[in-house]
Amino acid sequence: MLFCACLLYMQINKQAKNSGIYTGISEKIFFAMGTVVNIIYDSRDEDKILEAVLFMDNLSRQIKADEAKLSLSENNIPIILSIESVNLYRHAREMYKLSQGRYDPTVITVSKLYGFPDKEWMLPDNAALEKAKANTGLGNIFYNDKYFIKKKDTEIDFSAGSKGYIVDKTAQYMKKMGMKNFIVNAGGDMYADGLKYGTSSFKVYIEKPGDKQSYLSKIQLRDKAVATSGNYERYFIDKSGRRITHIFSGSDYEPVNNYQSVSVIADSAEKADMYSTLFFLMEFDEIKKYCRQLNTPVLLYTLTNNIIKLCGWAEYEY
Numbered sequence: 001m002l003f004c005a006c007l008l009y010m011q012i013n014k015q016a017k018n019s020g021i022y023t024g025i026s027e028k029i030f031f032a033m034g035t036v037v038n039i040i041y042d043s044r045d046e047d048k049i050l051e052a053v054l055f056m057d058n059l060s061r062q063i064k065a066d067e068a069k070l071s072l073s074e075n076n077i078p079i080i081l082s083i084e085s086v087n088l089y090r091h092a093r094e095m096y097k098l099s100q101g102r103y104d105p106t107v108i109t110v111s112k113l114y115g116f117p118d119k120e121w122m123l124p125d126n127a128a129l130e131k132a133k134a135n136t137g138l139g140n141i142f143y144n145d146k147y148f149i150k151k152k153d154t155e156i157d158f159s160a161g162s163k164g165y166i167v168d169k170t171a172q173y174m175k176k177m178g179m180k181n182f183i184v185n186a187g188g189d190m191y192a193d194g195l196k197y198g199t200s201s202f203k204v205y206i207e208k209p210g211d212k213q214s215y216l217s218k219i220q221l222r223d224k225a226v227a228t229s230g231n232y233e234r235y236f237i238d239k240s241g242r243r244i245t246h247i248f249s250g251s252d253y254e255p256v257n258n259y260q261s262v263s264v265i266a267d268s269a270e271k272a273d274m275y276s277t278l279f280f281l282m283e284f285d286e287i288k289k290y291c292r293q294l295n296t297p298v299l300l301y302t303l304t305n306n307i308i309k310l311c312g313w314a315e316y317e318y
Helices: 043-071 083-098 105-114 126-135 159-176 269-280 284-294
Strands: 008-010 025-032 035-042 141-143 148-150 182-186 189-193 202-208 211-221 224-230 235-237 243-245 261-266 298-301 307-310
Touching: 025 043, 035 043, 043 083, 043 159, 083 141, 083 159, 083 269, 105 126, 159 182, 159 189, 159 224, 159 269, 189 202, 189 269, 202 224, 211 224, 211 261, 211 298, 211 307, 224 269, 261 269, 269 284, 269 298, 284 298, 284 307
Parallel strands: none
Antiparallel strands: 008 202, 025 035, 035 182, 141 148, 182 189, 189 224, 202 211, 224 261, 235 243, 261 298, 298 307
């Protein structure tokens, strides 16, 4: 269950506005967290942007190092990780309980045998697959407010929430530096702070999977985040014609292909990131129930090319 880059792009006019508020808008594009990141910001904050980039890079490196440290650690040996990874574990645990085990960051133990996230895609050997499944499950990793302990050869990957978490932390850091009215977009996990030019909400397109010239929805965001999970980027087709996606369920450790895409609007990028994956694992009736419970707008693009808007999504459209 790894992150999926959301099909988004922003209509941002980079020319100076004659509003008397801004001298212009700048954009910083760089690579972090295995994806392209772009930050749209007030040109007057040019002296602060490199510090924000460095903050994001350092945080993402710390979390990846923690994942590797825990995944490669010996069983029953206490491991101390950063507070950032502790937070991600706690949040993943909440999603694990909410989804009755389907949202599980340890499915990387199985999905890596298929080549995800960045190896050659393949169908694994049955013996290796069964062995990996026996070692998978968040219940094999414990945290006691001081250190982590693994009970089995379980690996962990927080990326179904960590990209959004890093976006949120970077946005918070930027605001502490005095920056405002910006967008942080990490491969589609996006947080919009304040107003474009200080006057209007940021406008975002949700692109149609496989067609960058079309869109599923146009929305306006202010102090909100959006993220998408889908079956359209990291996948392969096996000999039987089955689509093997990079999103795996913790209930049976099998790849899931319920929708073409699931987009979520939330108060934070981490929540949008996690909820989009959570809903991708669910059947339609469950999504209707949980999006009401979580007060989370959802946009579904079904396998039969139907667009479904739930829990107030349409209220964000323009």
